[in-house]
Amino acid sequence: MSLRYALLALLRVGPLSGYDLQKQFQVSVGHLWHAPDSQIYPELRKMENDGLVVGEDQTRGERGTRRVYHLTDEGEQDYVRWMESPLSYARVREPANLKAAYLEAASPDAARAFLHEHIRHWSGEVEQWEAELARIDARANPMLMRRLESIDQRDHDRTVAFKRFGYEGLVDRARSEIDWAERGLALIDELYGPENGTAGHA
Protein backbone atom coordinates (compact mmCIF):
# COMPACT_ATOMS: atom_id res chain seq x y z
CA MET A 1 0.00 0.00 0.00
CA SER A 2 3.02 2.21 0.48
CA LEU A 3 4.81 0.82 -2.58
CA ARG A 4 3.18 3.34 -4.82
CA TYR A 5 4.36 6.23 -2.63
CA ALA A 6 7.86 4.86 -2.48
CA LEU A 7 7.86 4.84 -6.29
CA LEU A 8 6.37 8.33 -6.49
CA ALA A 9 9.08 9.60 -4.12
CA LEU A 10 11.68 8.47 -6.66
CA LEU A 11 9.82 9.78 -9.68
CA ARG A 12 9.54 13.21 -8.09
CA VAL A 13 13.28 13.51 -8.70
CA GLY A 14 12.78 13.07 -12.42
CA PRO A 15 11.61 10.63 -15.11
CA LEU A 16 13.02 7.12 -14.99
CA SER A 17 12.58 3.96 -17.00
CA GLY A 18 10.98 1.01 -15.25
CA TYR A 19 14.33 -0.68 -15.17
CA ASP A 20 16.25 2.29 -13.78
CA LEU A 21 13.51 2.97 -11.28
CA GLN A 22 13.65 -0.61 -10.10
CA LYS A 23 17.46 -0.48 -9.81
CA GLN A 24 17.44 2.84 -7.96
CA PHE A 25 14.66 1.53 -5.77
CA GLN A 26 16.77 -1.37 -4.52
CA VAL A 27 19.62 0.91 -3.41
CA SER A 28 17.57 3.73 -1.94
CA VAL A 29 13.95 3.72 -0.90
CA GLY A 30 13.91 -0.07 -1.02
CA HIS A 31 15.81 0.04 2.27
CA LEU A 32 12.70 1.53 3.85
CA TRP A 33 10.09 -0.37 1.87
CA HIS A 34 11.20 -3.54 0.17
CA ALA A 35 9.70 -4.64 -3.15
CA PRO A 36 10.92 -7.06 -5.84
CA ASP A 37 10.94 -6.02 -9.50
CA SER A 38 8.10 -8.42 -10.19
CA GLN A 39 5.95 -6.14 -8.08
CA ILE A 40 7.32 -2.85 -9.38
CA TYR A 41 6.53 -3.26 -13.08
CA PRO A 42 2.86 -4.13 -12.55
CA GLU A 43 2.48 -1.35 -9.97
CA LEU A 44 3.80 1.19 -12.48
CA ARG A 45 1.16 0.04 -14.97
CA LYS A 46 -1.52 0.42 -12.33
CA MET A 47 -0.26 3.87 -11.47
CA GLU A 48 -0.44 4.78 -15.12
CA ASN A 49 -4.05 3.58 -15.26
CA ASP A 50 -4.73 5.78 -12.25
CA GLY A 51 -3.17 8.76 -14.00
CA LEU A 52 -0.33 9.26 -11.52
CA VAL A 53 2.39 8.69 -14.11
CA VAL A 54 2.64 8.59 -17.89
CA GLY A 55 4.77 6.03 -19.66
CA GLU A 56 6.73 7.02 -22.74
CA ASP A 57 7.98 4.23 -24.98
CA GLN A 58 11.52 4.75 -26.22
CA THR A 59 13.44 2.66 -28.72
CA ARG A 60 16.72 1.16 -27.70
CA GLY A 61 19.02 -0.05 -30.53
CA GLU A 62 17.30 -1.85 -33.43
CA ARG A 63 14.29 -3.54 -31.92
CA GLY A 64 14.68 -2.89 -28.18
CA THR A 65 12.25 -0.66 -26.28
CA ARG A 66 11.99 0.75 -22.85
CA ARG A 67 9.33 2.65 -21.07
CA VAL A 68 10.18 5.89 -19.31
CA TYR A 69 7.77 7.03 -16.63
CA HIS A 70 7.02 10.67 -15.89
CA LEU A 71 5.22 11.96 -12.85
CA THR A 72 1.96 13.77 -13.64
CA ASP A 73 0.46 16.67 -11.70
CA GLU A 74 -2.06 14.22 -10.36
CA GLY A 75 0.77 11.97 -9.22
CA GLU A 76 2.47 14.86 -7.44
CA GLN A 77 -0.81 15.81 -5.78
CA ASP A 78 -1.48 12.24 -4.73
CA TYR A 79 1.97 12.02 -3.21
CA VAL A 80 1.60 15.24 -1.25
CA ARG A 81 -1.87 14.17 -0.12
CA TRP A 82 -0.33 10.96 1.25
CA MET A 83 2.41 12.91 2.99
CA GLU A 84 -0.14 15.25 4.59
CA SER A 85 -2.56 12.58 5.75
CA PRO A 86 -2.24 10.30 8.78
CA LEU A 87 -0.57 6.89 8.49
CA SER A 88 -2.63 3.85 9.22
CA TYR A 89 -0.67 1.58 11.49
CA ALA A 90 -0.53 -2.14 10.86
CA ARG A 91 -1.38 -4.39 13.79
CA VAL A 92 1.55 -5.98 15.54
CA ARG A 93 2.78 -9.21 14.07
CA GLU A 94 6.22 -10.03 15.43
CA PRO A 95 7.33 -13.63 14.90
CA ALA A 96 10.56 -13.14 16.87
CA ASN A 97 8.71 -11.95 19.97
CA LEU A 98 6.11 -14.68 19.55
CA LYS A 99 8.84 -17.27 19.54
CA ALA A 100 10.70 -15.63 22.41
CA ALA A 101 7.61 -15.67 24.62
CA TYR A 102 7.49 -19.48 24.46
CA LEU A 103 11.19 -20.22 24.31
CA GLU A 104 10.93 -22.78 27.12
CA ALA A 105 9.59 -25.11 24.41
CA ALA A 106 12.94 -25.06 22.60
CA SER A 107 16.20 -26.64 23.70
CA PRO A 108 18.74 -24.24 25.23
CA ASP A 109 20.90 -24.69 22.14
CA ALA A 110 18.06 -23.84 19.79
CA ALA A 111 17.12 -20.86 21.95
CA ARG A 112 20.68 -19.57 21.83
CA ALA A 113 20.92 -20.18 18.09
CA PHE A 114 17.71 -18.23 17.59
CA LEU A 115 19.02 -15.21 19.50
CA HIS A 116 22.43 -15.32 17.83
CA GLU A 117 20.68 -15.38 14.48
CA HIS A 118 18.51 -12.46 15.58
CA ILE A 119 21.63 -10.47 16.41
CA ARG A 120 23.24 -11.46 13.13
CA HIS A 121 20.17 -10.46 11.15
CA TRP A 122 19.75 -7.04 12.75
CA SER A 123 23.49 -6.35 12.68
CA GLY A 124 23.38 -6.86 8.94
CA GLU A 125 20.54 -4.37 8.69
CA VAL A 126 22.42 -1.85 10.81
CA GLU A 127 25.38 -2.15 8.46
CA GLN A 128 23.20 -1.46 5.42
CA TRP A 129 21.51 1.52 6.98
CA GLU A 130 24.67 3.04 8.40
CA ALA A 131 26.28 2.73 5.00
CA GLU A 132 23.31 4.63 3.61
CA LEU A 133 23.68 7.28 6.35
CA ALA A 134 27.34 7.63 5.39
CA ARG A 135 26.35 8.10 1.73
CA ILE A 136 23.85 10.76 2.77
CA ASP A 137 26.47 12.62 4.81
CA ALA A 138 29.05 12.34 2.05
CA ARG A 139 26.49 13.48 -0.53
CA ALA A 140 27.28 10.26 -2.40
CA ASN A 141 23.70 9.17 -3.02
CA PRO A 142 22.93 9.82 -6.71
CA MET A 143 19.14 10.10 -6.35
CA LEU A 144 19.50 12.45 -3.40
CA MET A 145 21.96 14.60 -5.35
CA ARG A 146 19.63 14.82 -8.33
CA ARG A 147 16.86 15.78 -5.97
CA LEU A 148 18.95 18.51 -4.37
CA GLU A 149 19.77 19.93 -7.82
CA SER A 150 16.09 20.28 -8.60
CA ILE A 151 15.09 22.13 -5.44
CA ASP A 152 15.78 25.47 -3.87
CA GLN A 153 19.11 25.80 -2.03
CA ARG A 154 17.31 26.72 1.20
CA ASP A 155 15.50 23.37 1.21
CA HIS A 156 18.70 21.31 0.95
CA ASP A 157 19.21 21.07 4.70
CA ARG A 158 15.68 19.87 5.30
CA THR A 159 15.80 17.27 2.57
CA VAL A 160 19.06 15.87 3.86
CA ALA A 161 18.01 16.09 7.51
CA PHE A 162 14.74 14.22 7.00
CA LYS A 163 16.38 11.52 4.95
CA ARG A 164 18.87 11.06 7.76
CA PHE A 165 16.05 11.04 10.25
CA GLY A 166 14.17 8.27 8.44
CA TYR A 167 17.20 5.99 8.41
CA GLU A 168 18.17 6.81 11.98
CA GLY A 169 14.86 5.38 13.13
CA LEU A 170 15.62 2.09 11.46
CA VAL A 171 19.07 1.98 13.04
CA ASP A 172 17.56 2.68 16.47
CA ARG A 173 15.07 -0.09 16.03
CA ALA A 174 17.75 -2.56 14.95
CA ARG A 175 19.94 -1.65 17.90
CA SER A 176 17.03 -2.20 20.22
CA GLU A 177 16.51 -5.65 18.70
CA ILE A 178 20.18 -6.47 19.24
CA ASP A 179 20.18 -5.27 22.86
CA TRP A 180 17.08 -7.30 23.54
CA ALA A 181 18.55 -10.47 22.07
CA GLU A 182 21.72 -9.99 24.10
CA ARG A 183 19.66 -9.73 27.26
CA GLY A 184 17.95 -12.92 26.13
CA LEU A 185 21.28 -14.74 25.88
CA ALA A 186 22.14 -13.65 29.40
CA LEU A 187 18.73 -14.83 30.56
CA ILE A 188 19.30 -18.26 29.05
CA ASP A 189 22.62 -18.53 30.88
CA GLU A 190 20.81 -17.65 34.08
CA LEU A 191 18.01 -20.13 33.54
CA TYR A 192 20.02 -23.12 32.28
CA GLY A 193 23.55 -22.31 33.42
CA PRO A 194 26.26 -20.93 31.12
CA GLU A 195 26.77 -22.52 27.72
CA ASN A 196 29.06 -25.53 27.98
CA GLY A 197 32.38 -25.57 26.18
CA THR A 198 32.61 -27.61 22.99
CA ALA A 199 29.33 -26.91 21.20
CA GLY A 200 29.92 -23.63 19.43
CA HIS A 201 27.07 -21.38 18.45
CA ALA A 202 25.91 -20.32 14.98
Place this chain on the structure above:
Amino acid sequence: MSLRYALLALLRVGPLSGYDLQKQFQVSVGHLWHAPDSQIYPELRKMENDGLVVGEDQTRGERGTRRVYHLTDEGEQDYVRWMESPLSYARVREPANLKAAYLEAASPDAARAFLHEHIRHWSGEVEQWEAELARIDARANPMLMRRLESIDQRDHDRTVAFKRFGYEGLVDRARSEIDWAERGLALIDELYGPENGTAGHA
Protein backbone atom coordinates in the same frame (compact mmCIF):
# COMPACT_ATOMS: atom_id res chain seq x y z
CA MET B 1 2.52 -17.92 8.53
CA SER B 2 3.02 -17.67 12.27
CA LEU B 3 -0.71 -17.64 13.02
CA ARG B 4 -0.82 -21.38 13.22
CA TYR B 5 2.01 -21.45 15.76
CA ALA B 6 0.37 -18.76 17.84
CA LEU B 7 -2.74 -20.96 17.94
CA LEU B 8 -0.76 -24.08 18.74
CA ALA B 9 0.95 -22.24 21.61
CA LEU B 10 -2.49 -21.70 23.16
CA LEU B 11 -3.75 -25.21 22.47
CA ARG B 12 -0.69 -26.67 24.19
CA VAL B 13 -2.20 -25.41 27.42
CA GLY B 14 -5.30 -27.51 26.87
CA PRO B 15 -8.33 -28.03 24.59
CA LEU B 16 -10.37 -24.95 23.70
CA SER B 17 -13.41 -24.25 21.58
CA GLY B 18 -12.91 -22.08 18.52
CA TYR B 19 -14.71 -19.27 20.29
CA ASP B 20 -12.74 -19.52 23.54
CA LEU B 21 -9.52 -19.85 21.62
CA GLN B 22 -10.33 -16.76 19.65
CA LYS B 23 -11.21 -14.84 22.83
CA GLN B 24 -8.08 -15.97 24.66
CA PHE B 25 -6.07 -15.18 21.58
CA GLN B 26 -7.09 -11.52 21.60
CA VAL B 27 -5.99 -10.99 25.20
CA SER B 28 -2.77 -13.00 25.11
CA VAL B 29 -0.79 -14.15 22.13
CA GLY B 30 -2.72 -11.75 19.90
CA HIS B 31 -0.59 -9.00 21.42
CA LEU B 32 2.40 -10.58 19.69
CA TRP B 33 0.69 -11.73 16.52
CA HIS B 34 -2.60 -10.09 15.66
CA ALA B 35 -5.36 -11.99 13.89
CA PRO B 36 -9.11 -11.36 13.58
CA ASP B 37 -11.58 -14.15 14.32
CA SER B 38 -12.45 -14.35 10.65
CA GLN B 39 -8.94 -15.67 10.12
CA ILE B 40 -8.83 -17.92 13.15
CA TYR B 41 -11.81 -20.18 12.40
CA PRO B 42 -10.66 -21.09 8.87
CA GLU B 43 -7.09 -21.59 10.08
CA LEU B 44 -8.31 -24.07 12.70
CA ARG B 45 -10.06 -26.02 9.93
CA LYS B 46 -6.88 -26.05 7.89
CA MET B 47 -4.90 -27.21 10.89
CA GLU B 48 -7.38 -30.01 11.35
CA ASN B 49 -6.94 -31.03 7.71
CA ASP B 50 -3.21 -31.08 8.33
CA GLY B 51 -3.68 -33.30 11.37
CA LEU B 52 -2.31 -30.82 13.93
CA VAL B 53 -5.56 -30.63 15.88
CA VAL B 54 -8.78 -32.62 16.12
CA GLY B 55 -12.14 -30.93 16.46
CA GLU B 56 -14.78 -32.39 18.71
CA ASP B 57 -18.36 -31.24 18.17
CA GLN B 58 -20.24 -30.56 21.39
CA THR B 59 -23.90 -29.67 21.78
CA ARG B 60 -24.83 -26.50 23.59
CA GLY B 61 -28.43 -26.17 24.86
CA GLU B 62 -31.13 -27.49 22.51
CA ARG B 63 -29.76 -26.96 19.04
CA GLY B 64 -26.50 -25.05 19.61
CA THR B 65 -23.14 -26.64 18.86
CA ARG B 66 -19.55 -25.74 19.41
CA ARG B 67 -16.34 -27.27 18.27
CA VAL B 68 -13.60 -28.00 20.79
CA TYR B 69 -10.11 -28.38 19.42
CA HIS B 70 -7.51 -30.71 20.87
CA LEU B 71 -3.81 -30.69 20.07
CA THR B 72 -2.55 -33.91 18.46
CA ASP B 73 0.91 -35.43 18.84
CA GLU B 74 1.61 -34.28 15.32
CA GLY B 75 0.55 -30.78 16.32
CA GLU B 76 2.88 -30.82 19.31
CA GLN B 77 5.73 -32.06 17.13
CA ASP B 78 5.05 -29.44 14.50
CA TYR B 79 5.09 -26.75 17.17
CA VAL B 80 8.39 -27.92 18.65
CA ARG B 81 9.87 -28.22 15.15
CA TRP B 82 8.95 -24.59 14.54
CA MET B 83 10.46 -23.54 17.86
CA GLU B 84 13.70 -25.38 17.08
CA SER B 85 14.11 -24.13 13.53
CA PRO B 86 15.39 -20.74 12.39
CA LEU B 87 12.98 -17.87 11.81
CA SER B 88 12.73 -16.42 8.34
CA TYR B 89 12.86 -12.67 8.58
CA ALA B 90 10.49 -10.51 6.58
CA ARG B 91 12.06 -7.76 4.51
CA VAL B 92 11.82 -4.28 5.92
CA ARG B 93 8.65 -2.44 5.12
CA GLU B 94 8.28 0.57 7.39
CA PRO B 95 5.77 3.17 6.25
CA ALA B 96 6.60 5.55 9.11
CA ASN B 97 10.28 5.65 8.20
CA LEU B 98 9.44 5.93 4.51
CA LYS B 99 7.31 8.96 5.25
CA ALA B 100 9.87 10.44 7.64
CA ALA B 101 12.62 10.24 5.03
CA TYR B 102 10.70 12.59 2.73
CA LEU B 103 9.04 14.80 5.32
CA GLU B 104 10.19 17.96 3.56
CA ALA B 105 7.26 17.30 1.18
CA ALA B 106 4.77 17.84 4.01
CA SER B 107 3.88 21.08 5.73
CA PRO B 108 5.49 21.63 9.12
CA ASP B 109 2.07 21.20 10.71
CA ALA B 110 1.46 17.89 8.98
CA ALA B 111 4.96 16.73 9.86
CA ARG B 112 4.36 17.53 13.52
CA ALA B 113 0.94 15.89 13.47
CA PHE B 114 2.48 12.76 11.98
CA LEU B 115 5.09 12.51 14.73
CA HIS B 116 2.60 13.28 17.51
CA GLU B 117 0.39 10.52 16.15
CA HIS B 118 3.38 8.20 16.02
CA ILE B 119 4.05 8.88 19.68
CA ARG B 120 0.38 8.43 20.54
CA HIS B 121 0.21 5.13 18.67
CA TRP B 122 3.30 3.61 20.25
CA SER B 123 2.41 4.92 23.69
CA GLY B 124 -0.87 3.03 23.42
CA GLU B 125 1.03 -0.12 22.54
CA VAL B 126 3.39 0.36 25.47
CA GLU B 127 0.39 0.64 27.78
CA GLN B 128 -1.07 -2.63 26.48
CA TRP B 129 2.19 -4.50 26.78
CA GLU B 130 3.08 -3.15 30.19
CA ALA B 131 -0.35 -4.13 31.43
CA GLU B 132 0.39 -7.62 30.15
CA LEU B 133 3.78 -7.60 31.89
CA ALA B 134 2.02 -6.60 35.11
CA ARG B 135 -0.42 -9.50 34.69
CA ILE B 136 2.49 -11.87 34.15
CA ASP B 137 4.25 -10.64 37.29
CA ALA B 138 1.05 -10.80 39.33
CA ARG B 139 0.30 -14.27 37.98
CA ALA B 140 -3.03 -12.86 36.79
CA ASN B 141 -2.95 -14.23 33.26
CA PRO B 142 -5.38 -17.17 33.13
CA MET B 143 -3.79 -18.99 30.18
CA LEU B 144 -0.35 -18.65 31.75
CA MET B 145 -1.67 -19.99 35.07
CA ARG B 146 -3.26 -22.98 33.37
CA ARG B 147 0.00 -23.61 31.57
CA LEU B 148 1.97 -23.46 34.82
CA GLU B 149 -0.40 -25.99 36.41
CA SER B 150 0.29 -28.47 33.62
CA ILE B 151 4.10 -28.32 33.79
CA ASP B 152 6.77 -29.27 36.25
CA GLN B 153 7.39 -26.79 39.11
CA ARG B 154 11.02 -26.39 38.08
CA ASP B 155 9.97 -25.10 34.66
CA HIS B 156 7.76 -22.34 36.07
CA ASP B 157 10.53 -19.77 36.25
CA ARG B 158 11.54 -20.35 32.66
CA THR B 159 8.01 -20.19 31.35
CA VAL B 160 7.38 -16.91 33.15
CA ALA B 161 10.80 -15.48 32.32
CA PHE B 162 10.50 -16.12 28.58
CA LYS B 163 6.99 -14.74 28.42
CA ARG B 164 8.28 -11.59 30.12
CA PHE B 165 11.19 -11.51 27.73
CA GLY B 166 8.96 -11.66 24.66
CA TYR B 167 6.88 -8.72 25.81
CA GLU B 168 9.89 -6.71 26.97
CA GLY B 169 11.18 -6.72 23.42
CA LEU B 170 7.97 -5.14 22.19
CA VAL B 171 8.12 -2.48 24.89
CA ASP B 172 11.74 -1.69 23.96
CA ARG B 173 10.82 -1.34 20.35
CA ALA B 174 7.89 0.95 21.14
CA ARG B 175 10.07 3.13 23.36
CA SER B 176 12.61 3.41 20.61
CA GLU B 177 9.85 4.57 18.23
CA ILE B 178 8.74 7.19 20.74
CA ASP B 179 12.28 8.48 21.32
CA TRP B 180 12.83 8.69 17.62
CA ALA B 181 9.62 10.64 17.03
CA GLU B 182 10.52 13.05 19.83
CA ARG B 183 13.88 13.70 18.22
CA GLY B 184 11.94 14.32 15.02
CA LEU B 185 9.80 16.98 16.68
CA ALA B 186 12.95 18.71 17.93
CA LEU B 187 14.39 18.50 14.42
CA ILE B 188 11.32 20.17 12.96
CA ASP B 189 11.63 23.02 15.45
CA GLU B 190 15.25 23.41 14.38
CA LEU B 191 14.48 23.38 10.68
CA TYR B 192 11.37 25.56 10.64
CA GLY B 193 11.58 27.40 13.96
CA PRO B 194 9.50 26.47 17.02
CA GLU B 195 5.82 25.80 16.61
CA ASN B 196 3.83 29.03 16.74
CA GLY B 197 1.32 29.60 19.48
CA THR B 198 -2.34 29.30 18.57
CA ALA B 199 -2.47 26.24 16.31
CA GLY B 200 -2.61 23.30 18.71
CA HIS B 201 -1.45 19.87 17.67
CA ALA B 202 -3.40 16.60 17.38
Place this chain on the structure above:
DNA sequence: ATATGCATGTAATCCGTTACATGATTTT
Protein backbone atom coordinates in the same frame (compact mmCIF):
# COMPACT_ATOMS: atom_id res chain seq x y z
C1' DA C 1 30.65 -16.13 -29.44
C1' DT C 2 29.49 -15.49 -24.90
C1' DA C 3 28.44 -13.41 -20.77
C1' DT C 4 26.63 -9.63 -18.43
C1' DG C 5 23.35 -6.58 -17.90
C1' DC C 6 19.25 -4.18 -19.95
C1' DA C 7 14.35 -4.64 -20.17
C1' DT C 8 9.70 -6.25 -19.02
C1' DG C 9 6.73 -8.85 -17.48
C1' DT C 10 3.05 -13.33 -16.14
C1' DA C 11 1.12 -17.00 -13.11
C1' DA C 12 0.10 -19.32 -9.01
C1' DT C 13 -0.34 -19.07 -4.43
C1' DC C 14 -0.70 -17.37 0.21
C1' DC C 15 -1.72 -14.34 3.76
C1' DG C 16 -4.35 -10.79 5.57
C1' DT C 17 -8.30 -7.22 5.62
C1' DT C 18 -12.91 -5.88 5.58
C1' DA C 19 -17.41 -6.52 5.24
C1' DC C 20 -21.03 -9.42 5.45
C1' DA C 21 -24.01 -13.25 7.21
C1' DT C 22 -26.49 -16.13 10.42
C1' DG C 23 -28.46 -17.99 14.30
C1' DA C 24 -28.58 -19.84 19.31
C1' DT C 25 -28.28 -18.90 24.24
C1' DT C 26 -28.12 -16.45 28.38
C1' DT C 27 -28.78 -12.39 31.07
C1' DT C 28 -31.33 -8.37 32.23
Place this chain on the structure above:
DNA sequence: AAAATCATGTAACGGATTACATGCATAT
Protein backbone atom coordinates in the same frame (compact mmCIF):
# COMPACT_ATOMS: atom_id res chain seq x y z
C1' DA D 1 -38.95 -8.81 25.18
C1' DA D 2 -34.55 -7.04 24.24
C1' DA D 3 -29.71 -6.95 24.62
C1' DA D 4 -25.45 -9.08 25.18
C1' DT D 5 -22.59 -12.57 24.09
C1' DC D 6 -21.86 -17.21 22.46
C1' DA D 7 -20.73 -19.45 18.18
C1' DT D 8 -19.05 -20.04 13.43
C1' DG D 9 -18.15 -18.87 9.50
C1' DT D 10 -18.12 -16.93 3.89
C1' DA D 11 -16.88 -13.71 0.12
C1' DA D 12 -14.39 -10.33 -2.22
C1' DC D 13 -10.41 -8.07 -2.59
C1' DG D 14 -5.63 -6.56 -2.25
C1' DG D 15 -0.84 -6.99 -1.48
C1' DA D 16 3.30 -9.81 -1.34
C1' DT D 17 6.16 -14.01 -2.55
C1' DT D 18 8.17 -17.11 -5.60
C1' DA D 19 8.98 -19.09 -9.64
C1' DC D 20 8.92 -18.77 -14.25
C1' DA D 21 9.45 -16.67 -18.97
C1' DT D 22 11.43 -14.07 -22.76
C1' DG D 23 14.43 -11.59 -25.54
C1' DC D 24 17.68 -7.54 -26.89
C1' DA D 25 22.12 -4.92 -26.48
C1' DT D 26 26.70 -4.27 -25.38
C1' DA D 27 31.24 -5.23 -23.78
C1' DT D 28 34.79 -8.70 -23.70
